[in-house]
Amino acid sequence: MKVNNLVKFSAAVIMAFSMFACSAAPMKPKGVVNIKNVALFGYDSVEYFVLQKETKGSGMHTLEYDGATWLFASRENKETFEANPEKYIPAFGGYDALEVAEGNLVEGDPKYWRIHNRKIYLFEDEDNLEEWFREFGTYLPAGEKEWALIQNPPKEEE
Secondary structure (H helix, E strand, C coil): CHHHHHHHHHHHHHHHHHHHHHHCCCCCCCCCECCCCEEHHHECCCHHHHCCCCCECEEEEEEEECCEEEEECCHHHHHHHHHCHHHHCCHHHHEEHHHHHCCCCCECEEEEEEEECCEEEEECCHHHHHHHHHCHHHHHHHHHHHHHHHHCCCCCCC
16 A cells, blocks of 8 residues: 555656646746845845935835835835836846846845946946946946846757
8 A cells, every 4th residue: 555655646746847847937037135035135226316325124114026025214215116116126137237247147235336327236346346337338238138148048949
């Protein structure tokens, strides 16, 4: 009896795995979130525009958006984000803009940022931030091209 149950269980596991493997779409990077699924590691993305500095959000002002929890320093910032989230979501999902331009996914640090053309760009460190802005005419289009490929990878030939 135990062997029969083991065979049934094994068959069910194999079938479930096969169904998952056949239907699984390529994974897309989610963006910069911490282990608790908090966007921007808890920094308020609106404050970059309002105060021109990085500011931690509060657990009192939160919003679930695009699969992550966003924290805000004030109710007003939460409402501002809610009215136009795309404006306040960092470019390239919050990954380091220089690294994305080079085809790599490296988390941006919310302490290293710049606003360019009304969009927030994050960087791993000060060196990457400075390098990207020295050559942003090259890095920006390269980053946009790479990000599009990361978001929508070419389908593999069967």
